[in-house]
Amino acid sequence: VSMIFAPLTLLMFYWGSVQMFAFLGVILALMLNELQTIYRDEGYKISPLVTVLGMLIYMASALEQHFLLLGIFLMGLIVLSSLYIFSNQPSGALSKLAISIFTMIYPAYFLSMLYRLRALEDGRSIVISLIAVIWLTDTAAYFCGMLLGRRKGIIKISPNKTLEGYLGGIIFALAGSGFMVMFWQLDKQFIWMLAITGGIIGQYGDLFESLLKRDLQIKDSSRLLQEHGGILDRFDSLLFAAPSLYVIIKLFGVN
Amino acid sequence: VSMIFAPLTLLMFYWGSVQMFAFLGVILALMLNELQTIYRDEGYKISPLVTVLGMLIYMASALEQHFLLLGIFLMGLIVLSSLYIFSNQPSGALSKLAISIFTMIYPAYFLSMLYRLRALEDGRSIVISLIAVIWLTDTAAYFCGMLLGRRKGIIKISPNKTLEGYLGGIIFALAGSGFMVMFWQLDKQFIWMLAITGGIIGQYGDLFESLLKRDLQIKDSSRLLQEHGGILDRFDSLLFAAPSLYVIIKLFGVN
Numbered sequence: 001v002s003m004i005f006a007p008l009t010l011l012m013f014y015w016g017s018v019q020m021f022a023f024l025g026v027i028l029a030l031m032l033n034e035l036q037t038i039y040r041d042e043g044y045k046i047s048p049l050v051t052v053l054g055m056l057i058y059m060a061s062a063l064e065q066h067f068l069l070l071g072i073f074l075m076g077l078i079v080l081s082s083l084y085i086f087s088n089q090p091s092g093a094l095s096k097l098a099i100s101i102f103t104m105i106y107p108a109y110f111l112s113m114l115y116r117l118r119a120l121e122d123g124r125s126i127v128i129s130l131i132a133v134i135w136l137t138d139t140a141a142y143f144c145g146m147l148l149g150r151r152k153g154i155i156k157i158s159p160n161k162t163l164e165g166y167l168g169g170i171i172f173a174l175a176g177s178g179f180m181v182m183f184w185q186l187d188k189q190f191i192w193m194l195a196i197t198g199g200i201i202g203q204y205g206d207l208f209e210s211l212l213k214r215d216l217q218i219k220d221s222s223r224l225l226q227e228h229g230g231i232l233d234r235f236d237s238l239l240f241a242a243p244s245l246y247v248i249i250k251l252f253g254v255n
Numbered sequence: 256v257s258m259i260f261a262p263l264t265l266l267m268f269y270w271g272s273v274q275m276f277a278f279l280g281v282i283l284a285l286m287l288n289e290l291q292t293i294y295r296d297e298g299y300k301i302s303p304l305v306t307v308l309g310m311l312i313y314m315a316s317a318l319e320q321h322f323l324l325l326g327i328f329l330m331g332l333i334v335l336s337s338l339y340i341f342s343n344q345p346s347g348a349l350s351k352l353a354i355s356i357f358t359m360i361y362p363a364y365f366l367s368m369l370y371r372l373r374a375l376e377d378g379r380s381i382v383i384s385l386i387a388v389i390w391l392t393d394t395a396a397y398f399c400g401m402l403l404g405r406r407k408g409i410i411k412i413s414p415n416k417t418l419e420g421y422l423g424g425i426i427f428a429l430a431g432s433g434f435m436v437m438f439w440q441l442d443k444q445f446i447w448m449l450a451i452t453g454g455i456i457g458q459y460g461d462l463f464e465s466l467l468k469r470d471l472q473i474k475d476s477s478r479l480l481q482e483h484g485g486i487l488d489r490f491d492s493l494l495f496a497a498p499s500l501y502v503i504i505k506l507f508g509v510n
Contacts, residue, residue, distance in 0.1 A: 088411035090469035098357035156343035214345035250322035
């Protein structure tokens with residue numbers, strides 16, 4: 001799967017435009033479907049409308065239609081809450097509604113940031129650099145953990161990860177960011193932006209997914225991979241890194 | 256309380272500017288505190304950081320700092336999820352995190368729309384018209400329900416409300432909107448915008464709060480009023496009507 005998926009992702013990010021927009025849309029649909037399946041297995045049943053609303057949020061956000069985005073959020077809240085109001089099922093409504101809204105927003109909104117990054121002036125080099133740094137970080141964290149790892153379980157949610165792995169990931173993220181910025185002749189400021197978002201926030205995205213998995217009792221990620229496609233597993237780091245990089249670029253200039 | 260609170264609200268909306276910004280900030284702090292108290296009584300313990308993050312979201316959104324808003328949302332998600340990650344408490348994390356995020360966003364984001372509405376070209380007349388139509392709708396719904404109400408419990412979440420009350424609210428909302436638009440010499444299009452948001456969506460806000468109250472076993476709203484200040488009770492209609500009116504104005508022109 002990786003053999004096809006990784007080059008395909010790179011190609012789509014390279015192309016940008018409508019191809020990337022559609023590709024991310026498909027990824028999102030798979031993600032939302034995967035989340036619904038996981039929730040259902042664990043007794044949190046949420047409406048399939050969440051997938052439709054999430055797709056709309058993705059589109060409005062990717063195309064930077066701020067007011068439409070607010071309108072869809074509002075409509076989503078009204079539609080999803082009305083399911084409990086008009087069927088008179090208040091019991092547990094707050095919790096179920098909050099999970100539905102959360103699921104409607106975060107994968108869609110965060111994934112849309114990849115498209116927004118791509119639409120920036122240096123968009124092509126930015127998104128390719130980001131994905132390269134994230135892959136490098138993941139790989140470096142894995143090998144550093146395997147070869148040098150002594151201090152296991154510093155973060156108990158992810159008991160097999162080691163301090164050495166995390167640090168190795170960050171160091172290689174920094175080196176990779178330096179290389180990418182030189183290669184694409186980007187502004188030097190991008191080095192720390194890429195290193196922080198790819199190396200630190202990207203690894204946080206992985207922890208975040210571990211938290212959800214532990215809560216939902218999916219201990220073995222390969223179970224997730226085989227039964228549900230594991231699309232979240234592939235994108236967990238990018239999902240947090242992309243909006244972070246976008247915000248940092250927008251708040252601290254460069255573009 | 257009403258004797259002071261209603262004219263004070265009107266005055267602040269009339270003034271606008273920093274007074275209204277601060278007034279809404281205080282309202283929000285009371286709301287978030289109220290929600291936390293209600294949750295705690297019912298066993299959903301959420302972090303007090305939600306109040307701080309909600310205040311930041313309100314400020315960024317009211318001042319239309321879109322990128323800052325995204326940054327705060329992202330930071331909020333990272334901060335709130337890290338509480339479960341670093342304390343290694345995954346059990347129920349999805350549900351608690353989703354409720355925290357939901358509480359962080361919706362009152363703050365929606366309340367900020369009142370400030371954004373006030374900042375529009377005809378802002379003063381728009382916010383005063385909106386609040387007048389909402390008060391009129393509430394009053395008309397109450398009296399129409401009391402005097403003419405036959406069909407009780409058409410929406411079982413709110414068993415004492417009648418069809419006649421809802422319809423009376425909508426009819427008076429329309430009449431009030433017509434009056435307001437003439438009085439302030441606003442564009443005729445505002446009539447339907449005000450009537451839909453004040454009369455229909457405003458009444459929905461009330462149902463939405465009923466849903467949460469029923470789920471959280473707060474059946475008697477006066478209990479809420481006395482123990483928790485009942486600030487949500489005062490603002491439930493406006494909380495949904497304000498962002499709706501803002502979106503409609505932005506998407507369909509006029510301003």
